[in-house]
Amino acid sequence: MDKLPNELKQPLVELLLSVADDKFILGHRNADWTGLAPILEEDIAFSSLSQDEISHAIAIYQIAAGLVGSTADKLAYARKPDEYLCAELVELSDEFNWAIAVCRNFFCDHHDYLRLGRLAHSSYVPLAQLAGRLVAEEQIHVQHVDMLLKRLGHGDTESRERMQSALDRLAPLATGLLEPTQGIELLEAKGVYPRIEPAMFERWTEDLRHVAEASELKLQLQAPRAEAIGGRRGRHSDAFASLLDELTEVYRLEPEAAW
Amino acid sequence: MSRLRDHLPLPAEGALISPPEGDATPFEVFIQLLRGKPHVHxxxxxxVDSEMALQFAREHYGQDQACVHIWVVPRSAMLGTDYEHDVIWRSTDRSYKLARGYQVHNRWRQFRSKEDVKEYEKEDLKEHY
Known part of the structure; x- marks a missing residue:
């Protein structure tokens, strides 16, 4: 379908915002590493990949903006904190702990890869076309972060311990990525967000565990409780309000300014 | 970038136990801008290995312009000449082997104008009959 039925609009906008918000905030967090990553090569690569996150976010905001009659800038900068639908995992500061930064991207990139892969088969044609391009780029992120995980897992005792403790610390938060947005069942039923077999959590866990094992790291993931309410319903950590405040301060000076 | 960077946790003096150069070795990167065109250094x-080098090369040298293919080669696998001892270009006169002195341009022009005349003739004939 080229035109979206009205009853699917709100659910799709929420799903798109959850994808774009994750990428926008993750890209912003990752950008903090520019000039600080452990080696020069990785510094440049990590910055380049975080630019991808932002550009993916822009492209998805644009589709959402078209559906609600807004603009990508307004969606990115002019919503209230509880209108953002990102997961808590992307909000927290990695405290410039490289192991945390790598593991966070490990969880997010694998999740984004599956999510964009599903959207690439969407019955809503404009979205499928965009997601088809984005998923090919997301694969680069997955390859890159898997490479880092394997290197650090196989590095020495210190690097393995740091990675293991980062994985253990982030795993309970990471499953928050899987929290469904409102109305997702309708989108699945209409093929706008096609289901996959095995289902999302199993696929994601399997992908992650496969790489973790090859990296000599252990990974325990509990399926998220169905009643758990978090980022996808606009509930965010305390860190998020101050993050957003800083992120939007230039925009708020003159919201109508042309850039 | 955020203000978190103002309070960057820095490692304590002498905390860096690994040597700054680590175990990485240099790889040369060649990029191809169009399929079928040569790879350019x-x-x-x-x-630390080719797989890692390829990952880095994609982000370093593949993002400034549209790029379709990348090669990485460990520098240790490359053999090169020596500036001081290896002569590559000969100093004696070997200009005979260069394709100079052929008046290709004039011949080509002659050929073209003959072809043009033939085209005119065709048009003339069409108008006639």
């Missing part, structure tokens, strides 16, 4: 990355 783009620069160098330091990495």
């Amino acid at each position: 783009a620069g160098t990355v330091d990495a």
Whole structure:
């Protein structure tokens, strides 16, 4: 379908915002590493990949903006904190702990890869076309972060311990990525967000565990409780309000300014 | 970038136990801008193996312009000449082997104008009959 039925609009906008918000905030967090990553090569690569996150976010905001009659800038900068639908995992500061930064991207990139892969088969044609391009780029992120995980897992005792403790610390938060947005069942039923077999959590866990094992790291993931309410319903950590405040301060000076 | 960077946790003096150069070695990077065109040397990355070098090369040398293919080669696998001892270009006169002195341009022009005349003739004939 080229035109979206009205009853699917709100659910799709929420799903798109959850994808774009994750990428926008993750890209912003990752950008903090520019000039600080452990080696020069990785510094440049990590910055380049975080630019991808932002550009993916822009492209998805644009589709959402078209559906609600807004603009990508307004969606990115002019919503209230509880209108953002990102997961808590992307909000927290990695405290410039490289192991945390790598593991966070490990969880997010694998999740984004599956999510964009599903959207690439969407019955809503404009979205499928965009997601088809984005998923090919997301694969680069997955390859890159898997490479880092394997290197650090196989590095020495210190690097393995740091990675293991980062994985253990982030795993309970990471499953928050899987929290469904409102109305997702309708989108699945209409093929706008096609289901996959095995289902999302199993696929994601399997992908992650496969790489973790090859990296000599252990990974325990509990399926998220169905009643758990978090980022996808606009509930965010305390860190998020101050993050957003800083992120939007230039925009708020003159919201109508042309850039 | 955020203000978190103002309070960057810095490692304590002497905390860096690994040598700054680590175990990375240099790889040469060649990029191809169009399929079928030659790969051109783009620069160098330091990495621990080819897979890592390729990952770095994609981000370093593949993002400034549209790029379709990348090669990485460990510098240790490359053999090169020596500036001081290896002569490559000969100093004696070997200009006979260069394709100079052929008046190709004039011949080509002659050929073209003959072809043009033939085209005119065709048009003339069409108008006639």
